Amino acid sequence: MLLIACPYCGERPETEFRYAGEAHIARPHDPSALNDDEWVDFLYQRANPKGLHVERWRHIHGCARFFNAVRDTVSDRIFKTYEAGEPRPDVNAVAADVLAKESER
């Protein structure tokens, strides 16, 4: 059972959560000012990295809130979760920090 740390409820089983796509994608303030290619980029183009990814999750069967997570798409490991609205963290620094603390133990 993978545990995911909800920023509001703490560590919970993964079955309580639902994935909600890449995080920090802001809707354009004036969509009609965009050309078709730009609109397609906003709607469909995603980073889809192999490695660290910042994504939205929802604690749907818990507090029901959306939040963001830094997850490694290779190992499925979640390095950090934080409330929606907080700025996008430096993902490499976040992962390095967690791994450094682990190696100290």
Add this chain to the structure above:
Amino acid sequence: MTEFLGTELSGTEFSGANLANARTGALDRFAGAASALVVTPGDPATRFIFRGGKAAQAAMGDAFGIALPVQSCRAATGQSRAALWLGPDEWLLTGEDGQAETLFAALESALAGVPHSLVDISHRNISILLSGPKAAAALNTACPLDLALESFPVGMCTRTVFGKAEVLIWRTGDTLFHLETWRSFGPYIWGLLSLAQREYGAL
């Protein structure tokens, strides 16, 4: 049992007292197990879902008579009412059955002009009560939450998943749990709990 009586007890030794000391009742082990897990349907109740910001929370606390808990996953109780934290701006408010209309009107008038959402879900939900030393184990047959007293203390409540159904689990005592779920999920959850009862020999 008849064989035991025939071989071990002669006619003169046969008395009620001897019999009671000598034998174990055929159903004794079930009787003991039954107290380890008792599952009962909860009474009908008045239930509201309330959502709102800080101003609405304070106004609702005053009007409802219980300050809404702000710590995550905690319930506050008083005067046969309860306020259960469901999310950072969402609570379940419960009270005795039959007061939904009057209480709803009173709360709405107390919160007039303050942005909020109040929904009567009295009939959407049902409750199931679990008691006994095996209550937590019974829940864990279909729910992976850590229900140890240290990590899920008395007064803690949360929505979670039981089997495939969403439920709200509220610990009201060391070995007492209050479950809330949508009424159409009731038979499914009751069935899973019946399996748990069979597991603990309590049918």
